[in-house]
Amino acid sequence: MLASSSAGNSTFIGTEKTRILIDAGLNRKETFQRLAAIGEDPSKLDAIFITHEHSDHVCGLPVICRTLGNRVPVFMTDLTAPALDWGGRPVPPIEIFQAGALTELGDLAVQSFTIPHDTVDPVGYTVTAQGIKVSIATDLGYLPENVKFNLRDSHFLLLESNHHPDLLKVGPYPWHIKQRILSRKGHLSNDAACDYIASELPSEVQMLILGHLSEQNNTIWDTELGAVQALEKRGLAPRLVVAEPRRQGEIFLL
Numbered sequence: 001m002l003a004s005s006s007a008g009n010s011t012f013i014g015t016e017k018t019r020i021l022i023d024a025g026l027n028r029k030e031t032f033q034r035l036a037a038i039g040e041d042p043s044k045l046d047a048i049f050i051t052h053e054h055s056d057h058v059c060g061l062p063v064i065c066r067t068l069g070n071r072v073p074v075f076m077t078d079l080t081a082p083a084l085d086w087g088g089r090p091v092p093p094i095e096i097f098q099a100g101a102l103t104e105l106g107d108l109a110v111q112s113f114t115i116p117h118d119t120v121d122p123v124g125y126t127v128t129a130q131g132i133k134v135s136i137a138t139d140l141g142y143l144p145e146n147v148k149f150n151l152r153d154s155h156f157l158l159l160e161s162n163h164h165p166d167l168l169k170v171g172p173y174p175w176h177i178k179q180r181i182l183s184r185k186g187h188l189s190n191d192a193a194c195d196y197i198a199s200e201l202p203s204e205v206q207m208l209i210l211g212h213l214s215e216q217n218n219t220i221w222d223t224e225l226g227a228v229q230a231l232e233k234r235g236l237a238p239r240l241v242v243a244e245p246r247r248q249g250e251i252f253l254l
């Protein structure tokens with residue numbers, strides 16, 4: 001994970017053959033530096049997949065694409081595409097699909113699924129290659145059945161654990177923003193993430209990453225403590241990592 005927080009989201013997933021970014025919510029300089037730090041050349045990207053049009057997921061996209069000569073195709077849903085602002089400049093090849101579609105790209109199978117969030121057509125993704133399934137489920141107000149269904153059999157799961165509800169309630173945000181975050185189209189709380197972990201986390205999960213933390217309304221300590229207790233309840237012991245806002249994650253080899 002190049003970054004995972006309310007301040008910016010971008011995840012690199014690669015095999016020997018195929019390399020993709022999911023979201024481009026860091027600027028070009030940060031994105032290229034963080035790719036270089038994991039030994040990846042941005043010009044070798046095969047595609048960029050977009051989850052939704054919020055700026056913490058797309059703010060770096062236009063400049064990244066232009067710097068790469070607009071050669072790297074960008075995949076997004078048919079309804080998300082018109083919502084992106086390219087500033088009137090030339091755009092890269094846009095590959096549209098309907099939410100729920102499966103895209104085969106090199107040796108990756110990228111499955112999209114609808115998530116409940118306040119944008120036109122937001123999706124999460126699972127990426128399967130060589131029998132390993134990687135799932136990304138952030139930016140969702142709650143975990144509906146279709147999301148849980150898509151997360152089944154995951155070996156690696158990046159799950160949102162956005163805020164501690166008590167910290168959010170007493171925190172600095174205006175009331176309408178607090179309501180938005182707490183709504184069913186907002187962000188997943190630590191409690192909601194822990195409920196899922198304690199009851200339905202797939203037993204195949206070997207690495208559980210809690211991400212998209214709010215810097216104002218959460219702490220790593222609270223997130224981790226709740227998740228450890230939830231895993232104990234579930235009787236599972238995957239590797240647990242809480243993504244630190246603004247810091248690049250380690251490389252996970254699967």
Ligand SMILES: [Zn+2]
Nearest residue numbers: 052054117139
């Ligand atoms: Zn969002």
Ligand SMILES: [Zn+2]
Nearest residue numbers: 006054056139
């Ligand atoms: Zn976000």
